[in-house]
Amino acid sequence: MPTSQSEIESMINHDIKIAQELAVSSKQVNATIALLDEGATVPFISRYRKEVTGSLDEVQVAAIRDRVQQLRDLDKRREAILKSLTDMGKLTPELEAKINAAETMVLLEDIYLPYRPKRKTRATAAREKGLQPLADVLLEQKNFDTELEAGKYIDEEKGVKNIEEALAGARDIIAEYISEHAETRAKMRELFTEKGTFQSKVADGKEVEGIKYKDYFDWTEPVKSAPSHRILAMRRGEKEEILWLDIKPTEEEAIDLLEREFVKGRNGASSQVGLAISDGYKRLLKPSMETEIRLLTKKKADEEAIRVFAENARQLLLGAPLGQKRMMAIDPGFRTGCKLVVLDEQGQLLENTAIYPHTGAGQAKEAEKTVQHLFERYKIEAIAIGNGTAGRETEVFVRNLNLPGAVIVMVNESGASIYSASDVAREEFPDKDITVRGAVSIGRRLMDPLAELVKIDPKSIGVGQYQHDVDQNKLQTSLDDTVISCVNAVGVELNTASKQILAYVSGLGPQLAQNIVEYRNQNGAFKRRDQLKKVARLGDKAYEQAAGFLRIRGAENPLDTSAVHPERYALVEQMAKDMNCKVQDLMHDDKLRKSIPLQRYISETVGLPTLNDIMAELAKPGRDPREQFEAFSFTDGVNGINDLKVGMKLPGIVTNITAFGAFVDIGVHQDGLVHLSQITNRFIKDPNEVLKVHQKVEVTVTEVDANRKRISLSMKENEKREAPVAAKPRDNRPAQKPFNQRPANKPAPEPEMDMMSKLAALKNKFK
Numbered sequence: 001m002p003t004s005q006s007e008i009e010s011m012i013n014h015d016i017k018i019a020q021e022l023a024v025s026s027k028q029v030n031a032t033i034a035l036l037d038e039g040a041t042v043p044f045i046s047r048y049r050k051e052v053t054g055s056l057d058e059v060q061v062a063a064i065r066d067r068v069q070q071l072r073d074l075d076k077r078r079e080a081i082l083k084s085l086t087d088m089g090k091l092t093p094e095l096e097a098k099i100n101a102a103e104t105m106v107l108l109e110d111i112y113l114p115y116r117p118k119r120k121t122r123a124t125a126a127r128e129k130g131l132q133p134l135a136d137v138l139l140e141q142k143n144f145d146t147e148l149e150a151g152k153y154i155d156e157e158k159g160v161k162n163i164e165e166a167l168a169g170a171r172d173i174i175a176e177y178i179s180e181h182a183e184t185r186a187k188m189r190e191l192f193t194e195k196g197t198f199q200s201k202v203a204d205g206k207e208v209e210g211i212k213y214k215d216y217f218d219w220t221e222p223v224k225s226a227p228s229h230r231i232l233a234m235r236r237g238e239k240e241e242i243l244w245l246d247i248k249p250t251e252e253e254a255i256d257l258l259e260r261e262f263v264k265g266r267n268g269a270s271s272q273v274g275l276a277i278s279d280g281y282k283r284l285l286k287p288s289m290e291t292e293i294r295l296l297t298k299k300k301a302d303e304e305a306i307r308v309f310a311e312n313a314r315q316l317l318l319g320a321p322l323g324q325k326r327m328m329a330i331d332p333g334f335r336t337g338c339k340l341v342v343l344d345e346q347g348q349l350l351e352n353t354a355i356y357p358h359t360g361a362g363q364a365k366e367a368e369k370t371v372q373h374l375f376e377r378y379k380i381e382a383i384a385i386g387n388g389t390a391g392r393e394t395e396v397f398v399r400n401l402n403l404p405g406a407v408i409v410m411v412n413e414s415g416a417s418i419y420s421a422s423d424v425a426r427e428e429f430p431d432k433d434i435t436v437r438g439a440v441s442i443g444r445r446l447m448d449p450l451a452e453l454v455k456i457d458p459k460s461i462g463v464g465q466y467q468h469d470v471d472q473n474k475l476q477t478s479l480d481d482t483v484i485s486c487v488n489a490v491g492v493e494l495n496t497a498s499k500q501i502l503a504y505v506s507g508l509g510p511q512l513a514q515n516i517v518e519y520r521n522q523n524g525a526f527k528r529r530d531q532l533k534k535v536a537r538l539g540d541k542a543y544e545q546a547a548g549f550l551r552i553r554g555a556e557n558p559l560d561t562s563a564v565h566p567e568r569y570a571l572v573e574q575m576a577k578d579m580n581c582k583v584q585d586l587m588h589d590d591k592l593r594k595s596i597p598l599q600r601y602i603s604e605t606v607g608l609p610t611l612n613d614i615m616a617e618l619a620k621p622g623r624d625p626r627e628q629f630e631a632f633s634f635t636d637g638v639n640g641i642n643d644l645k646v647g648m649k650l651p652g653i654v655t656n657i658t659a660f661g662a663f664v665d666i667g668v669h670q671d672g673l674v675h676l677s678q679i680t681n682r683f684i685k686d687p688n689e690v691l692k693v694h695q696k697v698e699v700t701v702t703e704v705d706a707n708r709k710r711i712s713l714s715m716k717e718n719e720k721r722e723a724p725v726a727a728k729p730r731d732n733r734p735a736q737k738p739f740n741q742r743p744a745n746k747p748a749p750e751p752e753m754d755m756m757s758k759l760a761a762l763k764n765k766f767k
Contacts, residue, residue: 014071018064028054032064041506043488044545048565050609074105081112090115110182123176126169129158134166135173138269146268171272175280184261188285191257192293195249196223200234203244210242228304229659231297232466247290254281302470310482312463312657315693317486319449320629325381329443331435332386332394334358339435342378346496347444352436357397358390368401375403384446386413392639392667407631409446415461416441424455450490454483455500463656463693489625491563494550495525507545512538526552529560551622558584562621564614587618632696634667641668641706648701654691662687664699664713672711679715
């Protein structure tokens with residue numbers, strides 16, 4: 001919290017600035033910052049402190065959190081610079097005003113650059129030789145004899161032997177002055193950004209080794225329009241020493257800009273300034289600007305790649321759960337066989353074995369008997385099959401068994417091998433092979449994708465682009481935000497949750513999650529939320545933050561099954577008392593709830609937003625916000641890339657979304673690419689406008705390159721309708737509507753912009 005008057009003034013200024021940027025009131029911003037400084041989490045603030053913040057949503061709260069941290073970091077750097085200049089005796093009122101007015105870190109560093117302690121340069125050497133006055137007079141560019149003036153500075157003791165050495169030293173001083181001039185750097189930065197180009201070429205002798213970068217062997221693209229994925233691809237190629245990469249405007253444009261700024265006439269002094277400009281640009285300013293633009297474009301590319309990754313991860317984490325079912329899960333394989341596990345409704349391992357349906361008729365027959373026996377013995381309700389090697393073949397094998405009532409689902413197994421070799425898996429199954437652990441993960445992620453995927457590093461779950469090339473700290477922060485948002489939006493069942501998912505609950509963390517699990521193991525299931533206060537080190541603050549996001553199925557207090565916060569239990573109980581009924585009656589009787597006069601219960605701390613949330617929660621206590629699970633199957637007979645033919649229309653599932661398109665699993669062990677231009681007939685900038693990870697789609701095969709394992713797909717509806725054909729005699733069955741069919745004149749519904757997209761849009765306002 002701020003203590004000094006200057007800190008208080010700074011905080012007030014931050015409130016006003018952020019409020020303007022986000023188009024909210026400074027009162028809302030101030031209240032949100034105060035809650036954040038007290039340790040409140042983003043999910044808690046947006047869900048349970050609506051009256052305090054004026055109903056700011058999760059995205060706005062996160063944006064305020066990030067922006068105030070940026071401004072505080074800027075203040076710290078400003079303070080350090082002012083102290084440094086004061087210690088050097090160079091701080092003037094005019095310079096102090098400039099520093100205090102700087103609104104970005106870049107501008108702040110530009111102002112400080114001429115004064116920053118630096119190693120010895122050609123300019124500092126020239127100053128030591130007493131050539132600063134000559135540089136100053138040359139910069140004035142009055143009409144005088146430059147050689148005569150330079151002759152005054154010849155001093156062999158100082159190392160100035162002749163006129164040319166004097167002029168050269170003066171030019172070095174001028175070159176450094178120009179390269180460190182704040183306003184000039186700002187204009188040059190803009191030139192590099194607006195008129196600069198990326199120029200990549202293949203390094204000598206790397207043509208064969210770097211064939212995957214062939215598109216960039218001789219590539220030029222404007223800096224301002226280069227997309228994230230191409231920037232990161234060129235940088236990766238440069239890092240691998242396959243590509244040579246340069247970033248610059250034309251030299252003529254840069255020199256022209258500098259001459260307009262600094263050349264004031266057409267005399268001898270102006271000629272010397274012109275020479276200094278040319279040298280200073282090539283030797284100092286261009287390398288400096290190129291480094292800056294590299295950093296700026298890398299930051300922008302990172303932000304876009306991280307945004308895409310976080311969006312995909314969010315959609316994957318919030319995939320529709322099948323729910324608690326008796327499960328058979330299979331990790332498929334050919335020669336090594338298929339690892340099969342049986343799980344109970346809570347995902348606990350009951351039995352594991354191996355079957356060999358693809359290694360000969362005898363083995364296949366034995367595999368059939370094993371599957372049928374386990375299916376009947378454990379009354380299996382669903383079968384999950386990994387989509388890796390032998391996945392489609394195993395699916396066909398299982399479907400041909402005609403197991404009654406079983407839901408058979410292909411499950412994306414990306415990251416299952418990461419989990420199976422992790423400390424988490426070893427701790428849970430210390431005596432099981434990693435293949436068994438992988439099969440368990442496949443089954444559990446069908447039951448509840450969120451609960452299982454939080455155990456895996458999000459970078460390993462097969463979504464996003466260039467995630468290993470971006471700023472890893474920013475990526476981790478973004479992914480943590482995404483997982484926390486998802487976990488708290490869904491809520492967590494306190495008595496069955498793993499410590500991994502509990503760690504993401506608002507106000508907890510790994511240690512408290514571990515303590516909760518240990519308390520549960522020692523004392524049995526929680527019967528009431530307030531028992532959490534008995535958990536070691538779980539104090540009032542953590543309880544306040546976490547309680548509303550934790551559910552207890554079958555709890556003694558029915559409100560413990562809901563998202564109603566314990567701090568509002570007394571309010572709900574008063575409502576029930578006023579209505580002459582029990583809380584359970586309010587939860588089961590819609591008419592009773594609607595007859596409650598909400599205005600009566602408004603107070604200083606409780607307003608209509610909270611009351612409306614309570615009513616919605618009483619109507620559907622603990623409702624899972626995720627979509628309902630829908631079974632899906634690929635086209636029979638299309639199991640490998642060689643089965644594909646151009647023109648085929650196939651069902652598929654979106655597995656990954658990038659800036660340039662979407663990858664779709666069509667059941668052939670190789671995802672196909674739907675390029676951005678092939679997603680819809682109308683123009684879109686971002687695939688996320690119409691697609692989500694795990695979305696079911698229908699695609700048309702447009703190109704197949706089996707050798708390079710590349711499949712091109714299209715989702716665009718046919719522009720030309722085929723001529724009508726003679727109608728076939730109708731049978732008595734109702735027409736079957738394809739799962740993604742919609743009227744031709746009705747566009748695909750656009751999914752609501754998710755948290756990370758909104759947050760990225762808000763952050764753009766800060767730049």
